[in-house]
Amino acid sequence: MKTQVLYKSRTGNTEKLAKAIFEAIPGQCKDIAPLDGQINYEMGDIYFIGFWTDRGSASVEVLDYLGSLQGKKIALFGTCGMGNNPDYYKKIEENIRVFIEDDNEYLGAYMCQGKMPISVREKYGRMKNAENEKMVNAMLHNFDMAMLHPDAEDLRAAQRFVKDIYEKLEREEQSYE
Template sequence: MKTLIIYSSKTGNTKKVAYGIYEGLKDEYDLSIEDMDNIKDLSLLDDYDTLLVGFWIDKGTANSSAKKFIKNIKNKNIALFATLGADPSSKHGQDVIKNMNKLADKSNKLIEVGIYNGLVDPKLLEKLKTKPPLFLPKPILNKMISAGEKSREPNEEDMNDAIARFSKALKKVS
């Protein structure tokens, strides 16, 4: 069974998780890894039985290019992973999981979903502090800033969870 890990990463968090999964599982499974931005022809996906697709979270769901990419995947075993600037175990994190479960086309078999910590882009955090969007209510803005200040890069615990989670998922479809 050939598996492709595909990722979309803005600040390096999702790339770090993708490569953590790859390094942790490459000796056990037939894996390849690719940056989503480098995939110009979706026919490349025809060579793979299973896709592990990673992305960063924007407004509670996959970033727009990843969302579009995922919608175009058909008839595959698919697993999704994401990085999030808020605590993955928070209510927002749980809402993100629900949204992730709705991303893949119904022709796919969704085998696993996981979210991991991601450090919020310091430029975005500074922008929220100095030039907040006018449409954003103050309490929500303050929550976003607070979560951003507490955010962190994916760590060893995140990597170990991702490796275990996706190894178990791949075993199910092997």
């Protein structure tokens, strides 16, 4: 089975995850590329599709590509600057997963925090006033914590995600034999 890793990265965070995921894919029948206007939907049997998060979803280009895949095995991976929160990550996954057609096999998602552009921190600072000081301080703290991600543990977790998928696929294949 050929595996394709496609990703959209704005600040380099998702590209780091894509490279770690690519390294963890077993065998030689694999490829990695930025998602940049591809219209070939037959590049693989298994797809790992990566994205950066904007307002709880992925870019239109990622969503359109996902919606065009048919009869594939698809796993998602992404980075999110706002919040290091599994519940929020699950909500993002659900928002994106709905674009995957039913004739595909959904393999799951891996999400981690990623650093944001400094312009975001500056915007938060300008928003601060007496009424929202506590909330903005929390946003600034989150921004500062996100500057450390994706870190080595995030990359290892992404690779474990891949390993788990391939182990599951192998078990399924053996049960059919």
